[in-house]
Amino acid sequence: MKVVVIGGTGLVGSRVVAKLTAHGHEAVPASPSSGVDTLTGEGLAAAFEGVAVVVDVSNSPSFGDEAVLDFFTRSTTNLLSAEKAAGVSHHVALSVVGTERLSQSGYFRAKIAQEKLIEESGLPYSIIHATQFFEFVKSIADAATDGSTVRLAPVKIEPMAADDVATAVTEAAVGEPLNGIREIAGPEQFTLDELVRQGLEARNDPREVVADPDARYFGARLSESELIPGKFAVRYATRFEDWLAAEELEPRR
Numbered sequence: 007m008k009v010v011v012i013g014g015t016g017l018v019g020s021r022v023v024a025k026l027t028a029h030g031h032e033a034v035p036a037s038p039s040s041g042v043d044t045l046t047g048e049g050l051a052a053a054f055e056g057v058a059v060v061v062d063v064s065n066s067p068s069f070g071d072e073a074v075l076d077f078f079t080r081s082t083t084n085l086l087s088a089e090k091a092a093g094v095s096h097h098v099a100l101s102v103v104g105t106e107r108l109s110q111s112g113y114f115r116a117k118i119a120q121e122k123l124i125e126e127s128g129l130p131y132s133i134i135h136a137t138q139f140f141e142f143v144k145s146i147a148d149a150a151t152d153g154s155t156v157r158l159a160p161v162k163i164e165p166m167a168a169d170d171v172a173t174a175v176t177e178a179a180v181g182e183p184l185n186g187i188r189e190i191a192g193p194e195q196f197t198l199d200e201l202v203r204q205g206l207e208a209r210n211d212p213r214e215v216v217a218d219p220d221a222r223y224f225g226a227r228l229s230e231s232e233l234i235p236g237k238f239a240v241r242y243a244t245r246f247e248d249w250l251a252a253e254e255l256e257p258r259r
Contacts, residue, residue, distance in 0.1 A: 163196055
């Protein structure tokens with residue numbers, strides 16, 4: 007089966023390409039560097055010739071409210087249009103657990119708009135809602151840092167490894183379309199401040215993490231359970247402690 011992976015050179019996309027290839031599929035990474043621009047539509051028609059499945063794991067280069075909305079609506083509209091013209095039979099998109107509950111955030115409003123376009127497209131589809139990645143713990147800390155203090159809401163979170171996210175996306179790509187949403191998560195529950203505190207300590211990062219119920223997450227004020235999936239979520243095995251032990255951790259500069 008031929009599968010095009012939009013964002014196929016990134017953190018998750020490169021892993022999806024590798025996993026599909028290992029299972030005998032023809033996986034083609036697509037990005038501006040390969041002549042495919044989802045914002046303009048350039049290169050999509052040629053890229054989708056003979057393609058059965060399109061996987062979209064791309065992300066906006068800017069998180070400003072207007073820019074991120076423009077990115078997800080324009081790129082998704084162009085993708086879906088080109089897929090219909092090429093006869094693609096399955097669209098797979100990666101999104102975020104809690105998206106529908108976080109409309110205070112411009113980023114999540116953009117993800118809601120993206121999902122709505124997919125759901126109303128008439129194309130068979132699968133949307134994968136993942137919890138936060140282990141790989142982004144430092145970025146979360148950096149965004150929440152004021153001086154030497156990191157302020158984060160003490161809300162529940164069930165994070166997971168990007169490699170497990172890629173496994174879930176690959177499984178969706180080779181399976182029958184869900185025509186719905188599948189939630190995925192890691193095996194353990196933390197509070198957000200606890201997770202980041204452990205991640206920084208593993209890096210010997212001296213910043214102090216403070217639990218602050220008023221701290222924002224992508225611009226949204228969080229309630230206790232908004233970032234965790236429902237009881238039917240598929241859970242993957244990689245634990246944060248084991249992931250930390252396997253990573254080459256660099257001290258903060």
